[in-house]
Amino acid sequence: MHNKLDYVDVKILEGLAENGPRNLTRLAKQLGIPRGTVISRIKRMSTSFYLRLVTNIYHTNLGMKKGVVYAKARPGQEDLLLDCMKINKFYIYLSRCFGTFEGCIGIYVIPVKYTAEFEAFVQDLKSLGVAENIILLWSTCFHTVNRTTVWFDSSCEEWIFPWDDWLEEIFSEPSELPYTLKDPESFTLKADKMDLLILKEMEKDATITLAEIARKLGTTLQNICYHFKRHIIQNGLIEDFQIAILPFERSTSDMLFFTFRFDNVEKMSKFAQSLLDKPFIFIVGKVLGKNTLLSQVYLPRIEFRNFIDALSKLARENFLESYDYVFQDLRPGRWIRETIPYQLFEGGSWIYRHEEHIENLYKLVMSQKT
Numbered sequence: 001m002h003n004k005l006d007y008v009d010v011k012i013l014e015g016l017a018e019n020g021p022r023n024l025t026r027l028a029k030q031l032g033i034p035r036g037t038v039i040s041r042i043k044r045m046s047t048s049f050y051l052r053l054v055t056n057i058y059h060t061n062l063g064m065k066k067g068v069v070y071a072k073a074r075p076g077q078e079d080l081l082l083d084c085m086k087i088n089k090f091y092i093y094l095s096r097c098f099g100t101f102e103g104c105i106g107i108y109v110i111p112v113k114y115t116a117e118f119e120a121f122v123q124d125l126k127s128l129g130v131a132e133n134i135i136l137l138w139s140t141c142f143h144t145v146n147r148t149t150v151w152f153d154s155s156c157e158e159w160i161f162p163w164d165d166w167l168e169e170i171f172s173e174p175s176e177l178p179y180t181l182k183d184p185e186s187f188t189l190k191a192d193k194m195d196l197l198i199l200k201e202m203e204k205d206a207t208i209t210l211a212e213i214a215r216k217l218g219t220t221l222q223n224i225c226y227h228f229k230r231h232i233i234q235n236g237l238i239e240d241f242q243i244a245i246l247p248f249e250r251s252t253s254d255m256l257f258f259t260f261r262f263d264n265v266e267k268m269s270k271f272a273q274s275l276l277d278k279p280f281i282f283i284v285g286k287v288l289g290k291n292t293l294l295s296q297v298y299l300p301r302i303e304f305r306n307f308i309d310a311l312s313k314l315a316r317e318n319f320l321e322s323y324d325y326v327f328q329d330l331r332p333g334r335w336i337r338e339t340i341p342y343q344l345f346e347g348g349s350w351i352y353r354h355e356e357h358i359e360n361l362y363k364l365v366m367s368q369k370t
Contacts, residue, residue: 005049005247007154008033010147012041013051016243017146021053021206051245055202056144057340058180058239062196063189063350064109065138066285068294069122070257070326072101072133080368081130086336087360088121089344090352095335097257097326103131105257105326109340111350112187121357128365137259139294142283143180143276146243150277159248159279161303163310166274170319173273175266180239181286181293189349190235194219194227196342199237203339206241247279248300255282255298255328260311261321262291271320280307297325 005013008031015027028035045051059066073081078096085094085106093107110118115138125131153160191199194217201213214224232238246253262268268291275281275295280303282296299307314320328335344351 003048003249004157005045006157007149007152009041009045010149010152012038013045013147013243013245014149016042016053017148017241021241021243022209045245049245049247050250051243053206054204054242054244055199055206056142056239056242057199057203058141058236059109059340060141060184060187061190061236062109062340063112063187065112065115065187065288066141067108067110067115067118067122068137068139068285069104069106069108070101070135070137071103071106071122071125071131073103074129074132075102077130078102078104080365081125082334084125084128084130084361084364087364088118088357089341090118091336092338092340093336096329096331098329099256099327100324101133101326103326105328111352114350114352114354117352117354117357121354121361124358124361128361130365137292137294138288139285140183140288141180141239142285142294143178143272144240144242144283145276145278145281146241147245147247147279148277151279159300161280161306163306166278167310167313170270170274170314173270175269177265177269177272177286178276181272181284183286183288191231191237192227192348193342193345194223195231195237196340196345198224198227198232200339200342202238244282246298248298250330252302253298253300254304255296255330256325257328258293258295258297258323258325260293260295260323262293262319263321265291267291267319268293271314291321296328 011031015030019027024038025035028038071081082094082096082104085104090110091106091108095105097103097105119136122134122136126134151160197217198213201208201216210224210228211221214221272284272293275284280297280299282298285294311320311323
């Protein structure tokens with residue numbers, strides 16, 4: 001079994017992002033290799049490198065605001081904190097974390113008219129004594145960064161990390177943010193229940209066919225095609241496809257969540273643009289109304305300090321105002337990824353039961369104290 005990606009693997013990953021995960025025949029022709037080879041390599045990468053082909057939803061057009069929660073646990077309450085954060089079923093990602101603090105990070109998609117209720121829920125984690133500190137950052141949708149041949153040396157078939165070149169590159173980048181990182185003008189709900197059912201299947205597996213979705217949902221292919229073309233595509237409910245893979249040796253690499261702060265939008269935009277093709281970046285988001293970026297980073301440990309050194313140089317040059325980070329706990333059971341909460345949508349609107357969240361939160365905490 002290969003223990004690292006080779007150049008053909010990386011070209012396949014790049015092509016999956018460009019062509020979409022369903023267009024394997026076109027990808028094979030572009031690369032000049034048999035379709036069967038493409039399929040077998042995808043299977044190998046799925047096993048050896050945790051490759052997942054998923055669909056990223058543009059939650060803004062579902063009337064939802066993305067909230068990123070950093071929660072520092074009260075000592076001894078780390079696992080309870082994670083269980084408490086699960087009570088609000090609008091999470092799409094939860095993880096234990098450590099480093100700057102020991103606790104949890106959560107990514108939620110909250111119906112926009114219930115943001116005040118969610119803020120109250122988050123603060124109750126602190127008032128109940130489960131968390132020592134809570135930071136909630138409202139964010140744009142996340143821009144997905146897929147793997148490309150950038151920073152992959154085809155001659156030796158190794159990832160390279162030219163940090164000095166990256167620092168120079170930042171200053172020459174455009175000062176315009178991609179649309180996914182611009183503060184939305186509105187959060188308009190543009191979907192119905194069938195759209196959400198289709199989207200949750202595509203979130204789980206971007207290679208699923210519309211015919212397979214029709215069979216799973218017990219409806220006609222014609223109905224699925226109509227909703228996919230007339231609603232999902234026309235209303236911009238899909239951001240893009242994520243070709244999610246751990247490209248470096250897992251036992252010697254770490255996943256982190258970074259916050260980067262800048263004193264103006266031009267610096268922030270240049271920095272963001274420089275990240276959008278780098279192999280160590282998974283996602284990039286922007287804090288609403290702030291010159292602040294959020295990013296999930298995956299790096300070999302041997303390169304982590306080099307990355308920090310590069311950030312330190314940017315800070316000394318007054319380009320980067322400040323940054324901080326936490327490590328994600330990748331052990332089994334310490335992180336959870338969920339699809340869009342389609343079960344909480346009925347009658348054309350989202351159902352957000354704030355009182356039920358608070359009641360269940362209190363019950364859980366009290367049960368641990370008795």
